[in-house]
Amino acid sequence: MxxxxxxxxxxxxxxxxxxxxxxxAVAMRLTLKALGEKTVMVFPASCWSIVPGFxxxxxxxITAVHAGFVTGAAxxxxxxxxxxxxxxxxxxxxxxxxxxxxxxxxxxxxxGAAERNEDLxxxxxxxxxxxxxxxxxxxxxxxxxxxxxxxVMQPKENPKKDIMAIMADHHxxxxxxxxxxxxxxxxxxxxxxxxxxxTRFIHLFSPCPPGWRMPSEQTIKISRLAVRxxxxxxxxxxxxxxxxxxxxxxVVPVKEYLKLQGRFSxxxxxxxxxxxxxxxxxxxxxxxxxxx
Amino acid sequence: xxxxxxxxxxxAYGVILSRVDVVSAxxxxxxxxxxxxxxxxxxxxxxKTRFLKVESEHSAMAALIGAxxxxxxxxxxxxxxxxAYMHEMLHWASGARLxxxxxxxxxxxxxxxxxxxxQSDSVSQRDTGWIQLYCENNQEVLxxxxxxxxxxxxxxxxVMVVLDAFVLSHTAEPVEIPSIExxxxxxxxxxxxxxxxTQEPRSYSVITTPDYFLxxxxxxxxxxxxxxxxxxxxxxxxxxxxxxxxxxxxxxGKKEAELLLMTSGTVTxxxxxxxxxxxxxGLSVAGIKIKRFRPFPSEEICEVIQGAKKIAVIDxxxxxxxxxxxxxxxxxSLYSREERPQVFGFVSGLGGRDITPALIEEAVQYTVExxxxxxxxxxxxxxx
Numbered sequence: 001m002x003x004x005x006x007x008x009x010x011x012x013x014x015x016x017x018x019x020x021x022x023x024x025a026v027a028m029r030l031t032l033k034a035l036g037e038k039t040v041m042v043f044p045a046s047c048w049s050i051v052p053g054f055x056x057x058x059x060x061x062i063t064a065v066h067a068g069f070v071t072g073a074a075x076x077x078x079x080x081x082x083x084x085x086x087x088x089x090x091x092x093x094x095x096x097x098x099x100x101x102x103x104x105x106x107x108x109x110x111x112g113a114a115e116r117n118e119d120l121x122x123x124x125x126x127x128x129x130x131x132x133x134x135x136x137x138x139x140x141x142x143x144x145x146x147x148x149x150x151x152v153m154q155p156k157e158n159p160k161k162d163i164m165a166i167m168a169d170h171h172x173x174x175x176x177x178x179x180x181x182x183x184x185x186x187x188x189x190x191x192x193x194x195x196x197x198x199t200r201f202i203h204l205f206s207p208c209p210p211g212w213r214m215p216s217e218q219t220i221k222i223s224r225l226a227v228r229x230x231x232x233x234x235x236x237x238x239x240x241x242x243x244x245x246x247x248x249x250x251v252v253p254v255k256e257y258l259k260l261q262g263r264f265s266x267x268x269x270x271x272x273x274x275x276x277x278x279x280x281x282x283x284x285x286x287x288x289x290x291x292x
Numbered sequence: 293x294x295x296x297x298x299x300x301x302x303x304a305y306g307v308i309l310s311r312v313d314v315v316s317a318x319x320x321x322x323x324x325x326x327x328x329x330x331x332x333x334x335x336x337x338x339x340k341t342r343f344l345k346v347e348s349e350h351s352a353m354a355a356l357i358g359a360x361x362x363x364x365x366x367x368x369x370x371x372x373x374x375x376a377y378m379h380e381m382l383h384w385a386s387g388a389r390l391x392x393x394x395x396x397x398x399x400x401x402x403x404x405x406x407x408x409x410x411q412s413d414s415v416s417q418r419d420t421g422w423i424q425l426y427c428e429n430n431q432e433v434l435x436x437x438x439x440x441x442x443x444x445x446x447x448x449x450x451v452m453v454v455l456d457a458f459v460l461s462h463t464a465e466p467v468e469i470p471s472i473e474x475x476x477x478x479x480x481x482x483x484x485x486x487x488x489x490t491q492e493p494r495s496y497s498v499i500t501t502p503d504y505f506l507x508x509x510x511x512x513x514x515x516x517x518x519x520x521x522x523x524x525x526x527x528x529x530x531x532x533x534x535x536x537x538x539x540x541x542x543x544x545g546k547k548e549a550e551l552l553l554m555t556s557g558t559v560t561x562x563x564x565x566x567x568x569x570x571x572x573x574g575l576s577v578a579g580i581k582i583k584r585f586r587p588f589p590s591e592e593i594c595e596v597i598q599g600a601k602k603i604a605v606i607d608x609x610x611x612x613x614x615x616x617x618x619x620x621x622x623x624x625s626l627y628s629r630e631e632r633p634q635v636f637g638f639v640s641g642l643g644g645r646d647i648t649p650a651l652i653e654e655a656v657q658y659t660v661e662x663x664x665x666x667x668x669x670x671x672x673x674x675x676x
Contacts, residue, residue: 038490042358055500063488064495065361068384071354074346078316078355079488081342082362085313091490109354112347 004184007033016059018051021216023206023223024125025051026180028096031123031204034190037062039092040079044072044106046098046125047132072097072106073113076120092121092194099126099140103161114170117198121190124163124201127208135211142231143278144271145263146213152266159278164203164237171240172199177232179205181224185234185246192236205232213262222260229257230283235290243290254279293469299460302430302467303369303395303453304329306437308339309475310393313364313482316344316355320374321407322457323397327369349374353381353392360390361496363487365441368392371457372399372413379417382450386421386512388497391444391451391482393437394422398557398608399457400643408644409457411557411609415585415617421512423451423519424586426556430460431467432583435536438470441479442526447515448485454585456558457644470534478533516587523584540589543596545578546571551659552597552633554605556582556618559647563606566652577656582618590625597633604636604659606647606672615639615669636665640672647673 011032018025024047032039040063043049049066052059067075072095080093097106102124113120129147130136137147139161150156167175174196178186186204193200207223209216226232227248234246254276258264267275297305303326307315317327333339344355349370356366370378375396385392396414400406414424425440427433433455440451455461470478486494500508520540531537543552545567555563560581567579580596580603582589597603607616614620619637626632636659641647651673658670 037493040488040490049499052495052498055495055498055504058495058498060495061493063490063493064498065358065488066495066497066499067357068354068380070350071357071381074351074354075358077344077346077351078314078358078360078366079362080358081314081316081344081355082359082364082488085342085359085364086362091488108347109351112351115347116345 004188006030006183006187009033009036011037011061013059013061015053016051017053018047019210019216021209021219023180023208023219024048024127026219027125027186027204027206030180030183030186031190032062034187035062035092035094035194038090039063039094040065042067042072042076042079042093042095044075044095044097044101045069046101048096050132069101070105071109072101073118073120073122074109077113077116077118080119093119094121094123096123096125098132099124099128100130100138103139103163111170114167114172114199114201117172119197121193121200121202123204125204125206127206127211128160129211131208131211144267144275146266147263155266167201168237168240170199172201173197173239174236175201175203176236177203177205177234179223179226179232179234181220181227182234189236213265214260218260222257225252225257225260228252229254230279231257233283233286235286243286245286245290293471294466295469296464297430297467298325298462298464299430299433299455300325300397300462301329302434303437304333305469306434307341307367308333309470309472310367310438310441310479311365311481312341312367314342314344314356314359314366315368316346316352316359316366317368317370318346318349318352318374320349320371322399322461323369323371323374323395325462326395349377350381353378353385356392357381357385357388357390360392361388361488363482363484365482366392369395369397371397372401375413375417376401379420382417382420382422384497385450387508389448389515391441391448393440393444393451393453395437395453395455397455397457397461406643407457409459409608410642410644411454412642414452414454415609417452418586418617421449422586423449423584425451425453425584426582427453427455427460428558428560428581430465431536432538433460434467434469435530435534435538438475438479439523439526439530443519443523445482446522447518449512449515454557459558474533478529519587520589520591538583540584540592541596542581542583543578544581546576548599549578550576550599550601551656552578552580552600552603553652553656554580554582554603554618554622556585557608559606559608559641562647562649563652566649566656570653570656575660588621588625593622593625594629600633602634602636602659604638604655606638606640606652606655608641608647610639610642634664636670637668638670638672645673
């Protein structure tokens with residue numbers, strides 16, 4: 001495999017308002033490096049309505065279109081159509097949406113755009129909850145996790161929605177998972193996605209120190225442990241069929257990942273065993289898909 | 293070219309003649325034949341317009357917000373629940389100062405489920421920052437779409453063009469269709485001030501603190517205040533080219549009348565006949581047609597009501613707890629005047645029930661006979 005260079009250009013400027021240790025800020029910086037200046041990024045409501053700063057200031061050095069919470073994929077479809085009409089087929093139209101804006105409220109618009117195979121690069125920045133409004137559960141919140149709407153007396157009762165399977169079943173040309181502890185992998189996937197026509201989906205896993213009740217200096221470590229524990233495996237799906245797993249040789253039990261985060265501190269040994277079993281099952285299913 | 297076409301076909305001609313770049317729409321009765329017509333035209337190559345066949349009205353408006361930000365001319369059409377579903381994005385379009393044109397085919401909002409005409413859908417969007425123009429016939433529908441783009445792109449606010457379900461949308465009547473050259477001479481290509489340009493990266497519709505938000509809304513209001521003059525210029529220009537004009541309102545009937553009848557949409561056509569008949573009987577009566585509902589033509593109305601003692605308003609809409617909206621808006625317009633005619637607020641024709649000449653005559657008769665109305669809402673044709 002060719003060595004991946006991380007582009008030196010900075011398209012996210014100084015002075016943004018992300019929390020200390022924000023995984024998404026690292027993810028955004030890397031993403032904008034990979035996508036370059038000829039990008040229009042559509043932002044439905046999320047932390048990223050706030051992070052770049054208040055009018056008339058902005059940390060973005062690219063074109064940013066803030067959009068209604070529901071509308072990431074729909075607004076981006078319109079931007080793409082306008083650029084096509086203007087004869088501009090060089091500019092990349094991307095969406096940066098949170099897990100709420102993707103798994104929940106924006107799913108209909110995303111499904112519509114994916115079914116139409118709109119020429120968009122859709123990035124879901126997944127921090128597993130409504131963190132911008134103060135950590136409420138979303139359908140991306142994992143089973144048994146604490147949030148302010150799933151208190152420890154009654155933690156999240158349902159498993160995380162499998163957004164990658166949903167996107168794969170739309171038969172889009174490219175879908176991939178990525179996280180910040182593996183920046184070369186993230187850059188490679190973004191660059192690969194850039195070169196493909198049609199709807200491309202990146203499921204980007206970004207630890208959130210305040211929302212996950214974790215120390216801000218542990219962001220990269222937790223991002224790495226998510227992959228090593230197979231909570232969040234790195235893989236690609238082409239045309240909804242061809243699975244490629246970027247297997248991490250160093251595998252750890254899920255407990256290593258869970259124990260660093262306050263949102264899982266109420267878990268019993270039995271809960272941890274359940275989580276391990278679920279992760280093993282999901283991994284096995286993924287491997288089956290990769291084999292066939 | 294003169295052709296016999298439905299209101300919805302007139303809409304499609306309006307879209308063709310306006311050289312719309314991007315259409316995004318979702319089907320709903322009675323708007324659907326507009327998107328069918330446009331799909332046919334695009335599929336056959338006769339119309340070079342990008343059509344985004346989205347999965348909901350909410351996405352339809354969102355896609356146009358994206359496209360209009362991208363700097364191209366945009367169009368959608370909807371009705372009733374579809375318009376209600378767009379509500380959030382209607383605010384967004386005006387707040388982002390995007391000159392989107394939307395055709396709403398007036399239809400009641402359920403439940404009870406109903407596909408027929410009333411204005412509750414569009415009037416309930418009155419606070420979204422959209423200009424609203426109501427049409428009386430299919431010719432006016434086509435002409436208003438052309439005018440709508442000129443107004444929208446001048447003041448940078450979106451425009452809603454409104455026509456009645458079935459009575460216009462599915463009823464054919466002769467319409468004079470301008471040639472594309474004639475339309476081009478009226479409506480220049482869309483030249484936005486700040487279209488997306490990656491050479492000059494900008495951020496659109498971003499978060500704004502309390503220090504500035506009020507000023508952004510002030511600017512929307514100022515743009516609304518420009519509309520009367522801009523719309524008049526557009527209408528005058530239209531008349532000089534095509535010999536047709538509509539005004540914000542139209543007064544017809546007796547020159548100095550004691551009783552005025554205020555209507556909008558196709559009820560006006562029926563009212564014209566009733567008023568003619570009543571004038572022949574010697575009644576001092578005239579009609580006022582309201583075309584422009586937003587911004588509300590308070591000044592224009594006040595200019596033509598000198599000497600009137602009573603104004604009967606027929607509202608084909610209801611704000612429960614208040615009454616008809618046109619009557620409410622009229623009352624508000626009159627309040628600061630020295631002379632205030634009595635306002636008789638009739639509510640009728642909801643859910644597509646016909647507002648017949650007999651009903652209109654009944655409303656006028658009631659207004660003649662009563663020195664003041666017995667309440668804010670006078671139900672016309674209600675089965676008791």
